[in-house]
Structure formats: C-alpha cells, structure tokens
Amino acid sequence: MIESYPQVIEYISNDEENILHVAIGHRQRDIYRRVKKMEVIMKCRLVSQIDKNGDTLLHHHVRKIIPSHYIMHCNNKGKTADELFQDTHADLLKLAQQWIKETSQSCSAVSVLVATVVFAAAYTVPGGNDASGRPNFIDSPFFVLFTIMDVISLACSLTSVVMFLSILSSPFEYENFKASLPRKLIIGFTLLFFSVTTTMLSFAATIFLLLHFQKKAWTKTLIYTAAFLPVSMFALMQFPLYAAFNKLLRTLTNKIEKKVYPQKFLPPYLRTKKLNKLS
Incomplete structure (x- = not known):
C-alpha cells in the first residue's frame, strides 16, 4: 500500500498518531524499515510528530532516528521516554x-x-x-x-x-x-x-x-x-540461541560494512549523485 499510495504515510489517527507511531506500537518492523528508507524531509516530519498523550517516537522505544533534543521531552504525565520505559518494563x-x-x-x-x-x-x-x-x-x-x-x-x-x-x-x-x-x-x-x-x-x-x-x-x-x-x-x-547468535553476527557485520563502505548502503539516487560528483 505504501508503494502504491505513498500519501498514506501522512495520515493521522484519532489519537494524533502517524504511521510510525502505529507501526512501532504494534511491532511492525517491515513498515518501520520502509518508512526509514524514505526521503529525509518526509522522514523528519514523521519522527518529530507528538501524539495526543504528548508521546514522541522515543516514548515508543525508538532512539536512533529521532532528533537528540527530543530525548528530554516529557509527555502529559511528566515522564521522559526513559522513565516511561523503565516503569513499563x-x-x-x-x-x-x-x-x-x-x-x-x-x-x-x-x-x-x-x-x-x-x-x-x-x-x-x-x-x-x-x-x-x-x-x-x-x-x-x-x-x-x-x-x-x-x-x-x-x-x-x-x-x-x-x-x-x-x-x-x-x-x-x-x-x-x-x-x-x-x-x-x-x-x-x-x-x-x-x-x-x-x-x-x-x-x-x-x-x-x-x-x-x-x-x-x-x-x-x-x-x-x-x-x-x-x-x-x-x-x-540450544538451536534457537545459535540462530540468535547468527543474527547478531549479521547485524555486527552490516554495521562494520556501513562504516567501511558507507556508499554501499546509500539509496540508489544518492549513490548515483555521489558517483557523478567523484567522476
């Protein structure tokens, strides 16, 4: 649906939650990853949204893609994301x-x-x-x-x-x-x-x-x-533990590759633009 109708990511629910709030709340990683790969301007607009409870995406356990100045943001109950996370878990x-x-x-x-x-x-x-x-x-x-x-x-x-x-x-x-x-x-x-x-x-x-x-x-x-x-x-x-171990190794390998070969993980249009500048 996102590929056919990209405008659906702009929709807001009755709780003033966008697609990222809903995807994270229902543990939908595929949707989260698709939105994360979108254009920078659109992604920044989504991650900066606050729902009717005063919760940011950080209150929904997302730290890497949210701006740093939102870390100390408090919801309507006066709790930061870390405090809410600790109380919940x-x-x-x-x-x-x-x-x-x-x-x-x-x-x-x-x-x-x-x-x-x-x-x-x-x-x-x-x-x-x-x-x-x-x-x-x-x-x-x-x-x-x-x-x-x-x-x-x-x-x-x-x-x-x-x-x-x-x-x-x-x-x-x-x-x-x-x-x-x-x-x-x-x-x-x-x-x-x-x-x-x-x-x-x-x-x-x-x-x-x-x-x-x-x-x-x-x-x-x-x-x-x-x-x-x-x-x-x-x-x-112990097979499930070794499956988790293999997943951990792949994650670490991808992180190392991103640092060594960052251009490999750029979107196609940015990769082409960067290659044109180098040439």
Whole structure:
C-alpha cells in the first residue's frame, strides 16, 4: 500500500498518531524499515510528530532516528521516554535478571565440571605408559586426536567459565540487556557446546585406542552412539540461541560494512549523485 499510495504515510489517527507511531506500537518492523528508507524531509516530519498523550517516537522505544533534543521531552504525565520505559518494563527486568543469573550459574557449574574431567584425563593416558614413561599408543592417530580434543575442550570450558562469571559480575541494567549480556551468554553457550563436543570426541578416541583390535561391528556402533548422542541432543536444545547468535553476527557485520563502505548502503539516487560528483 505504501508503494502504491505513498500519501498514506501522512495520515493521522484519532489519537494524533502517524504511521510510525502505529507501526512501532504494534511491532511492525517491515513498515518501520520502509518508512526509514524514505526521503529525509518526509522522514523528519514523521519522527518529530507528538501524539495526543504528548508521546514522541522515543516514548515508543525508538532512539536512533529521532532528533537528540527530543530525548528530554516529557509527555502529559511528566515522564521522559526513559522513565516511561523503565516503569513499563520494571517487572520484566526483574524476571530477566533472575533468569540470566540462574542460567549463568548453572552453565558455569557445568563448564567447571567439564574442565575438571578433561584436566584429569590429560594425566590419565589411555593405554598406560612404558617403563620410560612414554605412552604406549603415542604413535597412533587416535592418541593424537585424543590429545588435541582434550586441549581444545579444556580451553573452551575454562573460557566459558570466564564468560559466565563476567555475566554474573555485570550490572544488570536495561542497556546491558540490549547487546552486552546476550552476546556474553551466547559466546559462553557456544564455548560450552564446543567443550562438550570435544570431550565426547576425546572419549571416543580413547575407546578406539582400547578397542581398535576388536573387529566387531557392535563396538563401533556403541562408540558412535555414546559419542554423538549427547552432543546432538545438546545442539537441538540450544538451536534457537545459535540462530540468535547468527543474527547478531549479521547485524555486527552490516554495521562494520556501513562504516567501511558507507556508499554501499546509500539509496540508489544518492549513490548515483555521489558517483557523478567523484567522476
């Protein structure tokens, strides 16, 4: 409708709300993004509008596109956008603080447990040592796999402990929940996942070292099941977090590209005008 009838963005509702107020109030990101890409003059006229309650777009949780002098604007109840936001989401903040604390504590305990197991496994060489202290299976590729996986698992588990502890020591304010805390939590989950995966791979390598003389098919089936079933279940349970992590990576990549190649994100008519000036 916006493409067919651009004038609809000028319509005002009975509450003196324009299309941006309504789109943000109903969480319509596509409409918001379309309006954001429009001409500068038209966009400035929309973002500066105040509804009948005295609320600006900032009171509807939009900060980036609104002029800076609107930040301290108070509505009819005498509240700024930040004060209104904090009052509205106070209960949600308490629930989020409790959830992230409990999650970080549980995950840090698991990470410490994994680190303890792999640290002990490093001093318990599979197959034992000979009289000179040299491992009996040192020439086996499975022994090399066991060593590499054990080291990676220890590094990932200890790093994940650091990430979860940094979450517990962070201030649980609104600003931290926007990017800092979710980023730390996702990185901690990722490192914990890799530590569990490499632990199971080192376990599988140990079993292969001890049973590689066995030619029976059931031994391989048992090893594959024991090694990959826990990892697969963990991956399925945490898939939504990794989807969010990929979305976060794409957002960060786009921000970096906008700073390095700003002309790539200009509207077509501005991009052509800028290229003509350069030529």
